[in-house]
Amino acid sequence: MKIMTLLGSSRKDGNTAYLSNKALEGIDHKEIFLLEKKLNPIVDQRHDAGGFDMVNDDYEELFFDFLQYDTYFFVTPVYWFGVSGQMKIFFDRWSQYMKDERIDFWEAFRGKKAYVIVTGENPHPKTAALPLILQFNAIFEYLNMEFVDYVIGKANKPGDIQSDAYALEKMKLWNQQLKADSSELTIR
Numbered sequence: 001m002k003i004m005t006l007l008g009s010s011r012k013d014g015n016t017a018y019l020s021n022k023a024l025e026g027i028d029h030k031e032i033f034l035l036e037k038k039l040n041p042i043v044d045q046r047h048d049a050g051g052f053d054m055v056n057d058d059y060e061e062l063f064f065d066f067l068q069y070d071t072y073f074f075v076t077p078v079y080w081f082g083v084s085g086q087m088k089i090f091f092d093r094w095s096q097y098m099k100d101e102r103i104d105f106w107e108a109f110r111g112k113k114a115y116v117i118v119t120g121e122n123p124h125p126k127t128a129a130l131p132l133i134l135q136f137n138a139i140f141e142y143l144n145m146e147f148v149d150y151v152i153g154k155a156n157k158p159g160d161i162q163s164d165a166y167a168l169e170k171m172k173l174w175n176q177q178l179k180a181d182s183s184e185l186t187i188r
Contacts, residue, residue: 001182003029004069008076008087010035015119015155016075018162022171023073023117027178030069034086037062042092052096059093067103071113074136078120078129091139109143115174116147119167121156149174 005024009016012033020031037058045052054060066072076087083091098105116136122128129152140147153167154160161167 001071001178002069003027003071003073003178004066005029005031005073005075006066006087006090007031007033007035008074008084008090009033010077010084010086011158014077014158015153015161016077016117018159019117019119019151019153019167019171020073020075022168023115023174024178025175027175027182029073030065032062032066034084034090037086039086039089039093041089042095044095046095051099055096059090062090063093063097067108069112071115073115073117075117076132078118078122078125078132081128082132082135106143109145111144111146113146113148114140116150117153118150119153119155119161121154121160125154126152 003024005020007017007020011017012035039059039062040055040057043053043055074087076083079085082088094105097103114136116133118129118132119125120129133150133152136150137147139145149170151167151170153164155164
């Protein structure tokens with residue numbers, strides 16, 4: 001199992017990162033902090049005769065590295081009831097590669113596993129963030145990925161997540177399951 005974590009927060013050691021670190025504690029994985037990458041917004045050229053122009057940023061290298069993994073953690077705070085801007089750009093840019101002859105886009109995603117970690121502060125973040133979870137579900141379903149699980153933590157200020165016993169317990173369970181799955185793969 002090869003795991004990549006995509007951190008979409010604008011704060012490096014924020015609440016979402018805290019949860020992701022708990023879920024993946026002691027598990028080999030690659031972590032990408034999207035804010036450290038130069039990711040330009042998409043310019044829609046899907047219907048242009050020449051297709052998409054090359055974009056001079058970090059996206060293509062990140063995208064092809066991303067495809068080498070089979071399990072993903074998409075980690076983002078809730079920003080105005082949606083994913084962070086960095087995470088949205090990451091998904092939007094997939095449109096550039098749907099007809100790219102270097103890959104079979106649809107096959108590249110089929111069967112890969114996805115986990116989602118979200119945090120937010122709202123009187124009821126566990127319901128206010130559900131549309132965001134549905135957005136992730138639609139993306140994964142569209143690409144025939146397996147949406148394994150998600151957590152919505154209640155947090156805003158740095159460290160707030162440490163008071164969310166439910167989210168912390170769920171990360172402990174994920175960690176145990178991932179370790180069990182990993183050792184099962186090793187035994188085979």
